[in-house]
Amino acid sequence: MNEPAAPAAPARRAIRSFVRREGRITAAQSRALEEHWGRYGVEFHGTPLDLDALFGRRAPRTLEIGFGDGETLVALAARHPERDYLGLEVHAPGVGHCLLRAAAAGLTNVRVLRHDAVEVLEHGLPPASLDEVLIYFPDPWPKKRHHKRRLLQPAFAALLATRLAPGGRLRLATDWAPYAEWMRAVLDPSAEFVNEAGAAGYVPRPAERPETKFERRGARLGQAARDLAYRRR
Numbered sequence: 689m690n691e692p693a694a695p696a697a698p699a700r701r702a703i704r705s706f707v708r709r710e711g712r713i714t715a716a717q718s719r720a721l722e723e724h725w726g727r728y729g730v731e732f733h734g735t736p737l738d739l740d741a742l743f744g745r746r747a748p749r750t751l752e753i754g755f756g757d758g759e760t761l762v763a764l765a766a767r768h769p770e771r772d773y774l775g776l777e778v779h780a781p782g783v784g785h786c787l788l789r790a791a792a793a794g795l796t797n798v799r800v801l802r803h804d805a806v807e808v809l810e811h812g813l814p815p816a817s818l819d820e821v822l823i824y825f826p827d828p829w830p831k832k833r834h835h836k837r838r839l840l841q842p843a844f845a846a847l848l849a850t851r852l853a854p855g856g857r858l859r860l861a862t863d864w865a866p867y868a869e870w871m872r873a874v875l876d877p878s879a880e881f882v883n884e885a886g887a888a889g890y891v892p893r894p895a896e897r898p899e900t901k902f903e904r905r906g907a908r909l910g911q912a913a914r915d916l917a918y919r920r921r
């Protein structure tokens with residue numbers, strides 16, 4: 689667990705937090721992309737998104753980054769019809785899976801983008817446009833030479849802070865203990881965020897957070913999940 693602290697100023701854009709792997713999309717996921725993309729999907733052209741127009745209203749907004757199969761995104765959106773949920777994911781089968789779930793639940797408060805979160809945050813989301821950001825079980829990139837690929841880097845945290853409204857909340861979870869420490873090493877010293885757990889560092893698992901297959905897999909391997917919650921100053 690003796691990992692180096694997070695780097696101060698990584699050269700970010702040459703390095704991505706994901707590897708494109710398009711394989712193994714099921715027929716149902718592929719059909720979902722064809723049938724439901726028009727309803728839930730948002731094309732990203734590198735220009736600012738009009739979130740009020742996308743959702744057809746102005747409501748408190750949650751962004752989930754790297755939603756995987758959409759288990760969390762869809763469950764939370766179903767539970768909170770008074771909020772809007774924007775999801776970012778690069779993996780096509782996961783997006784298909786999420787669309788299937790959203791359509792089956794008849795949701796109207798979900799939109800998804802299939803694009804790199806860093807670019808969407810940089811160019812697509814206006815300042816202070818989000819009330820909550822969720823980053824659950826981001827790829828841990830355990831090897832030291834891959835740490836630069838971890839999504840959460842100081843520059844990305846600073847970008848997130850600008851997109852969150854003052855008082856907005858950033859929630860994270862990981863079952864990779866060294867990444868949990870890395871998250872704290874990035875966020876605790878940040879002038880923009882306050883750790884809601886104080887010196888304890890980690891918050892109890894929020895009852896609301898649905899268990900995803902990544903969390904279940906980690907639990908089977910004996911890796912307990914840690915939850916973090918920060919407030920934007």
Ligand SMILES: C[S@@+](CC[C@H](N)C(=O)[O-])C[C@H]1O[C@@H](n2cnc3c(N)ncnc32)[C@H](O)[C@@H]1O
Pocket residue numbers: 705706753754755756757776777778779782803804805806823824825826827828839900901902903
């Ligand atoms: C380990 S999975 C966890 C998925 C989900 N949050 C869960 O708990 O089941 C991490 C996900 O983040 C996505 N991802 C990684 N970097 C991303 C980025 N820069 N933009 C959007 N999605 C990203 C990956 O494609 C992957 O599906």
